[in-house]
Amino acid sequence: MSEIQNVTVLGAGVLGSQIVMQAAYAGKNVVAYDIKQEFLDKLPARWEWMRGHYAKDLSAFTAEKFDDAVGRITTSTDIAEAVGDADVVIEAVPENLDLKKEVWGNVGKAVKDSAILLTNSSSLRPSDFADATGRADRFLALHFANMVWRSNTGEVMATPKTDPAVFDRTVEFAREINLQPFPVHKETPGYLLNSLLIPWLDAAGDLYANEVANPHVIDEDWKVSTGAPKGPFETYDIVGFNVAVNIGRNRPDATESQKKFNNLLQERGIDQGKAGLGDGCGFYEYDGNGRIVRPNPDWIIYED
Template structure:
């Protein structure tokens, strides 16, 4: 059993909110930090959105335990208050290197000396901003998959500076919050999951942005031919368009991917259809999170 009782999560968006609930539902005291009260005000709706999935996906789901988890979560827009008692800080802010450096510098200045630092960065190398923390030996990556309660891998990736004891502690912590701990022993952008997943998503983007086929037909081809449960565009809906755009913008030399990111913004994000959490992305979804129909705006013949 680790000594990690108090967890602070920086960023309360689609994945940050899931991390908060995963830790709280599994007995940790959690503080959620974000930059505005407007963003924090969205959390009650996210809890209820997640409740339906927890109820559907977890055979031993406990309503009372979920309510107690909600009641135990604190939120704040003050960095010093957020980290004052933190044993572990998990950062889930957008995929922008300069933003992560800034945020970790602020956390490092305010957090107690004992605090362990973990980034959930999807595609950036933790070593590129480890020094910003002021304590690189206590810094590493803990990567969550979307729909954390169900797709519950916890990829723990060290940098060359990470202390062995910190690495082992975070692996044990991952198990304590009902993740399947995955030890990533050599730093690589994208860990195991995204090193496999991002090429698939990019391939779908190239096919669509190149005018080859509509999203539903690309997904159908992949699912029928391979037996996979989801195609790349259904996965984009689960990941969320904002996350996808932030990752793509880190690859500015790829003109086709940049075109695809522009389309995600224009046809999705600006229309309030940024993925499953919004009820629509490339597909519309019912209250149970099941795909209902393709969104017509994405059809190549529309």
């Protein structure tokens, strides 16, 4: 049996909740932490949403196994309590450097010396806040993709201060929770996936912000031209507007069109409770099985 049995996930949002279930479904005991009980109260509905996707996407799915996973999940709004017994801590809080430093400072005071400390940061360099943990040798990145049970990548990226043995153990931990690990040997913001993905999404956002075409038209052109299964705006829905906005707000080099698009994601999406696939509506409206019903009229510029 693995010596890693207790996992704590900091942040119970769209991706954080998926990480919780990914670890619990793999047999780990998981504590889901968030700052407010109201965020944690949303998790049972998230489990039922995921249940349908697990049943559809995983050939070995059983309802009993999923129920057992739910039974291994507990919740907490007390960070010291949440991490006290953790063998691994995974942070999935918003992309804000000061916030991450604050959270990891609190974790470092309460976590046991043997714990592995992992950030799921999408675009910040882990070394920029590694020292906040007080144990930078045990700190590194494990980056998850959205819809993690299906897109089960685990990018493992060390900082210059990470103990190589901890890096190797994290690669093994990724396998234990049913990820395919991808070692990243030189620290870079965005890892492998987001270094490729973000410029592509930026280009789509620029097209929309400059009123060049409707989102579904841009998506369809991309898919027909390249044979890709999804276009950039479908991908925005999968990633979730909250993640995109948090990344955008922390980019000092953002262009005017990127700022405009970021504001539109906030105003038309997040503020309306329509922030992507997790809400059942983003650039597209979705049915209960996550299938596109139609483009969301709120984002239509032209009647094509």
